[in-house]
Amino acid sequence: MQVAADRLIKKIYLTPEAEQYELTAQILSAYPEARRIKIKSPQDLAITTTNDDPKKIMLLTSSKGEVVKNCPGTSTPYLCCRYQVINQTLNCPLDCTYCILQYYLNQPATIIFTDHEKISAEIRQKIINQPGRFLRFGTGELGDSLALSASQFFAGKLVNLFASVANGVLELKTKAAQLDLILDQPHNGHTIISWSLNPLIIKRSEERLAAAPKQRLAAAAEAVRNGFPVGFHFDPIIDIPDGEKHYLNLIDELYKRINPTRIAWISLGSLRFPPSMKDKIIARYPHSRIPYGELVHGTDQKMRYFRHRRVELYRAIYQRLTAISDAPFIYFCMESPAIWQAICGFAPESNAHLDYLFAESLRRRFPELVREIPRREDYENTS
Amino acid sequence: MQVKKINLDKIHPSPTEIQIFDEENPSLINTSNNSIFSEPVFLQNDNGGYKIVYGFNTVSALKKAGVKYISAFVFDKNYQFLDVIRYVSDFVLKSRPIWPIEIARFLQVCWQKGIPAEQKSEIFNKFSDTDLTYLREKNYLALNDLDPLLQHFLIEKKAPLKTWLMLTELPAVCQILMQNLIAGYHPSLSIFEEIGRNLLEILRRENVQAEILLNELNWSCEQDVRADQGGKKIAELRELVLSRRFPHLTKHHRKIEKALEAIRWPFNIKIEYDKNYEEPGYILRAHIHNVEELTQLLNFFNGPAKAKLEDLLKILG
Numbered sequence: 001m002q003v004a005a006d007r008l009i010k011k012i013y014l015t016p017e018a019e020q021y022e023l024t025a026q027i028l029s030a031y032p033e034a035r036r037i038k039i040k041s042p043q044d045l046a047i048t049t050t051n052d053d054p055k056k057i058m059l060l061t062s063s064k065g066e067v068v069k070n071c072p073g074t075s076t077p078y079l080c081c082r083y084q085v086i087n088q089t090l091n092c093p094l095d096c097t098y099c100i101l102q103y104y105l106n107q108p109a110t111i112i113f114t115d116h117e118k119i120s121a122e123i124r125q126k127i128i129n130q131p132g133r134f135l136r137f138g139t140g141e142l143g144d145s146l147a148l149s150a151s152q153f154f155a156g157k158l159v160n161l162f163a164s165v166a167n168g169v170l171e172l173k174t175k176a177a178q179l180d181l182i183l184d185q186p187h188n189g190h191t192i193i194s195w196s197l198n199p200l201i202i203k204r205s206e207e208r209l210a211a212a213p214k215q216r217l218a219a220a221a222e223a224v225r226n227g228f229p230v231g232f233h234f235d236p237i238i239d240i241p242d243g244e245k246h247y248l249n250l251i252d253e254l255y256k257r258i259n260p261t262r263i264a265w266i267s268l269g270s271l272r273f274p275p276s277m278k279d280k281i282i283a284r285y286p287h288s289r290i291p292y293g294e295l296v297h298g299t300d301q302k303m304r305y306f307r308h309r310r311v312e313l314y315r316a317i318y319q320r321l322t323a324i325s326d327a328p329f330i331y332f333c334m335e336s337p338a339i340w341q342a343i344c345g346f347a348p349e350s351n352a353h354l355d356y357l358f359a360e361s362l363r364r365r366f367p368e369l370v371r372e373i374p375r376r377e378d379y380e381n382t383s
Numbered sequence: 384m385q386v387k388k389i390n391l392d393k394i395h396p397s398p399t400e401i402q403i404f405d406e407e408n409p410s411l412i413n414t415s416n417n418s419i420f421s422e423p424v425f426l427q428n429d430n431g432g433y434k435i436v437y438g439f440n441t442v443s444a445l446k447k448a449g450v451k452y453i454s455a456f457v458f459d460k461n462y463q464f465l466d467v468i469r470y471v472s473d474f475v476l477k478s479r480p481i482w483p484i485e486i487a488r489f490l491q492v493c494w495q496k497g498i499p500a501e502q503k504s505e506i507f508n509k510f511s512d513t514d515l516t517y518l519r520e521k522n523y524l525a526l527n528d529l530d531p532l533l534q535h536f537l538i539e540k541k542a543p544l545k546t547w548l549m550l551t552e553l554p555a556v557c558q559i560l561m562q563n564l565i566a567g568y569h570p571s572l573s574i575f576e577e578i579g580r581n582l583l584e585i586l587r588r589e590n591v592q593a594e595i596l597l598n599e600l601n602w603s604c605e606q607d608v609r610a611d612q613g614g615k616k617i618a619e620l621r622e623l624v625l626s627r628r629f630p631h632l633t634k635h636h637r638k639i640e641k642a643l644e645a646i647r648w649p650f651n652i653k654i655e656y657d658k659n660y661e662e663p664g665y666i667l668r669a670h671i672h673n674v675e676e677l678t679q680l681l682n683f684f685n686g687p688a689k690a691k692l693e694d695l696l697k698i699l700g
Contacts, residue, residue: 077662289587289588291584292584292585292587292588292628293588294629294630294631294632296632296659296660296661297659297661298659298661299661299662304661306631306632306635306659306660306661307660307661307663308631308635308660309631309632312631336661338663338700
């Protein structure tokens with residue numbers, strides 16, 4: 001079984017240490033038509049693949065150093081949620097115009113670490129080190145969690161791992177709609193599958209290789225039927241003419257298809273990128289209009305819509321999302337306390353407080369997931 | 384290459400030859416020996432005479448001055464085009480970088496002469512510190528089509544490559560507007576760049592025809608504007624373009640300006656706020672020298688300004 005983006009992969013490079021892992025064999029079996037090339041080390045790849053599109057090449061290798069890290073987030077005054085990122089898949093085949101990976105990653109291939117036992121040990125250690133805190137982990141920071149079968153095989157192993165974890169949850173963040181390798185995994189409610197959502201008009205221009213929003217919602221409904229809690233990310237929200245109408249219609253569609261009580265969280269974040277990425281977007285995606293938005297330098301030096309415009313964009317979306325009883329937990333990704341205050345009427349006091357609010361909300365809404373009442377002090381004293 | 388004393392009559396005009404390098408206007412530095420100029424002359428043997436490689440302006444000035452002989456660097460006719468360029472560019476690079484338009488002219492001559500890619504690449508790399516790709520060559524060649532007025536302005540202002548390329552991407556009517564701006568009002572490079580880039584970004588975002596956009600902006604370049612009015616005309620165009628490029632931001636900015644104007648500020652108080660509006664609120668700085676000024680300030684805060692300061696806080700909050 002292949003997922004849609006698998007067809008892009010034309011070559012798979014292998015390092016000798018990767019060959020010993022079970023995950024490597026599983027992944028290779030999913031790409032029977034891709035050419036396999038053995039190399040001595042990842043460094044050899046740069047010499048071999050000079051003119052190839054990195055998104056069509058996969059490198060299976062073992063990780064060096066830490067794979068599980070604190071999400072880098074952004075600098076103050078913007079609030080971040082202290083998420084834990086599992087950087088097992090580096091790069092993404094979906095080619096979204098606004099993707100920050102084109103700025104962060106400069107590798108000649110999509111890198112997949114196949115030493116899952118070592119990565120799992122890192123996750124376990126993080127959880128053991130902070131017993132009082134409910135930790136949120138995710139694989140969707142430097143790549144789509146599920147867009148490639150290679151990522152889904154790994155995700156499947158993580159779903160099994162988290163099924164027996166008491167104080168942690170796994171989030172698989174994606175824009176894909178085929179979850180064949182995930183849905184039948186025993187999860188014990190400790191995996192949240194989440195989708196980034198943008199209206200179809202934006203998907204067509206900025207997320208060309210991703211599944212259509214309706215397909216993503218259909219996949220989410222399927223996940224809910226299989227007992228998974230789900231999440232949604234309206235991120236990046238893009239300012240287009242009549243954008244509000246498109247976003248509100250999408251929210252109506254979301255609540256029509258998905259029971260809100262099964263939604264663990266919904267995030268809101270507006271378009272943002274480092275200034276030097278603007279020229280890259282223009283060069284790589286000349287059709288895209290996003291570099292020409294009303295963007296200013298934020299205090300973290302990233303380009304963002306200016307604050308009052310962000311408030312206008314968020315307000316309508318937030319109001320529609322919360323216009324139901326028992327609305328899901330809604331948070332802002334990398335936003336300032338001023339934005340929280342303007343939209344929600346309150347702002348988390350710190351990143352630790354925001355982290356606590358997640359646990360508190362999950363405990364209230366998903367008591368089977370968070371078994372103990374979270375204590376604020378357990379969050380304040382950790383990083 | 385040799386230094387030779389050359390009869391100016393032997394230097395013949397070569398209408399097909401492109402002047403690649405821009406030259407300073409020559410200044411006579413020794414009137415007792417009128418063959419010495421600040422800018423050297425590079426020539427090459429050609430059909431029994433000489434053609435100019437560098438020093439077009441100097442030769443022309445000397446001829447006008449009635450000078451008969453000059454000392455010049457002369458390349459033998461066996462010197463290949465690229466070797467000559469190497470020598471002359473070494474000389475130019477001692478005093479300044481190679482301008483983008485000079486690279487463009489060099490590439491154009493290479494095309495005309497059928498110079499192989501690998502040979503021109505080496506010199507391109509020396510000039511620009513980048514490799515010659517198909518796209519780069521295409522972008523540079525487009526600079527040759529810019530109006531000489533635009534070219535002179537950009538050279539004079541030492542404009543970076545991105546400004547040159549931005550101009551080539553502007554439709555013809557917008558290029559004419561930019562020419563008029565230069566001819567009529569002498570803008571600074573940063574304002575010129577800002578207006579041009581914002582026009583380009585509006586066109587790309589809105590997918591509107593350039594003629595229609597300019598009609599809607601409704602800004603005209605007036606003849607015979609007084610020197611002191613030039614800045615006003617530039618500011619007018621800049622404001623029109625900015626408000627189209629950043630409509631929400633401009634609207635917000637005007638709201639703040641209106642609120643600021645509504646407050647009668649005491650002489651010793653200054654307001655500061657984040658012009659990107661990312662940081663909420665404002666900072667008031669007061670410089671107080673004596674009790675009278677302090678009293679004045681307290682009256683200001685307790686008087687009718689209080690409500691207006693609150694309004695301002697709401698807008699900036």
